[in-house]
Amino acid sequence: MQHSGRDNGIARSLWPFGFALAAAAFLVGLVLSWWLVAIAGGVCVLIGAGWIADSIRSKHPHLLEETVEHQVEAPKAAAPVRAAAGPAMSRSRFLEAGTLGLGAVMGGALTVPAVGFMVAPAFQSQGKHDANVGPLDNFTGVPEGTFMVTTFLLRKDQGDVSRRTVYVRYNGELQSQPSFTIISNRCAHLGCPVQPSGPIDDAKKVELTTDNGPVSLTPSQPAGFGCPCHGGAYDAEGNRTAGPPVRGLDRFEYSIIDGELHIGKAYSVGTVAGTGADARIKKFDLAAPGQHVDDWEWWLYPVQPPH
Ligand code: FES
Numbered sequence: 001m002q003h004s005g006r007d008n009g010i011a012r013s014l015w016p017f018g019f020a021l022a023a024a025a026f027l028v029g030l031v032l033s034w035w036l037v038a039i040a041g042g043v044c045v046l047i048g049a050g051w052i053a054d055s056i057r058s059k060h061p062h063l064l065e066e067t068v069e070h071q072v073e074a075p076k077a078a079a080p081v082r083a084a085a086g087p088a089m090s091r092s093r094f095l096e097a098g099t100l101g102l103g104a105v106m107g108g109a110l111t112v113p114a115v116g117f118m119v120a121p122a123f124q125s126q127g128k129h130d131a132n133v134g135p136l137d138n139f140t141g142v143p144e145g146t147f148m149v150t151t152f153l154l155r156k157d158q159g160d161v162s163r164r165t166v167y168v169r170y171n172g173e174l175q176s177q178p179s180f181t182i183i184s185n186r187c188a189h190l191g192c193p194v195q196p197s198g199p200i201d202d203a204k205k206v207e208l209t210t211d212n213g214p215v216s217l218t219p220s221q222p223a224g225f226g227c228p229c230h231g232g233a234y235d236a237e238g239n240r241t242a243g244p245p246v247r248g249l250d251r252f253e254y255s256i257i258d259g260e261l262h263i264g265k266a267y268s269v270g271t272v273a274g275t276g277a278d279a280r281i282k283k284f285d286l287a288a289p290g291q292h293v294d295d296w297e298w299w300l301y302p303v304q305p306p307h
Pocket of ligand 1: 187188189190191192227228229230231232243244245
């Protein structure tokens with residue numbers, strides 16, 4: 001990028017303008033799209049490098065002159081002694097370059113690991129959980145419409161801090177396979193734990209231990225779910241029916257392995273059409289509480305790392 005001119009000793013350049021545009025695109029990308037973040041970040045780096053190189057050239061014109069001089073004198077360099085000597089570097093310039101280079105290496109060595117440790121955990125092994133909550137019989141051998149209030153460890157290696165509660169309902173068979181509805185207890189407004197709107201039969205609570213750690217199962221017959229924090233209400237499919245939540249309750253994928261139910265990745269839904277095994281669900285990546293997922297307001301929320 002060329003300087004457009006020089007007035008009163010102040011160089012005018014388009015580099016800052018281009019860098020500001022790319023930085024603005026980067027910030028907009030943080031809200032809209034990782035692709036925009038990657039592209040704008042790359043453009044920022046390129047423009048930044050060009051700007052730095054341009055600044056060095058304008059502050060040390062001898063660097064450029066020296067290059068031109070060597071280009072002009074190239075034919076003379078055919079003389080054996082001159083060719084062997086090569087361009088000379090002054091001691092001060094060598095020290096300057098060495099100090100800058102060492103500073104860059106030390107700065108990188110200190111900041112890259114720190115930033116990596118800070119950011120990487122948000123992206124590592126997120127959303128790839130598989131929690132064994134025990135034999136299918138505990139979920140299927142109950143009256144129709146029963147939700148089992150199921151608590152389990154999402155990550156056994158993290159202990160009780162990863163304890164989660166979900167509501168599991170057996171829907172009968174779908175294409176010769178057992179069908180389940182697994183609803184998260186995290187309110188879609190601000191994340192408070194929603195409760196079943198109906199009796200919970202503590203007398204029939206079952207405690208067991210699987211290879212994923214302790215699991216407890218308590219039957220409940222709710223008409224829906226309610227949130228104690230701000231009065232959010234949901235029906236038995238997790239659809240919002242009242243209050244401030246902006247979408248339905250999150251759900252979990254599941255699998256059946258050796259006759260045991262495994263709870264998998266969580267995902268978000270806007271609304272669920274139909275009920276039970278016949279429900280039609282459009283899945284969205286797990287969104288934060290309060291975040292819209294299926295309407296234009298989705299665009300107003302920042303991109304998030306996987307949960
Ligand atoms: S957190 Fe549930 S309604 Fe506000």
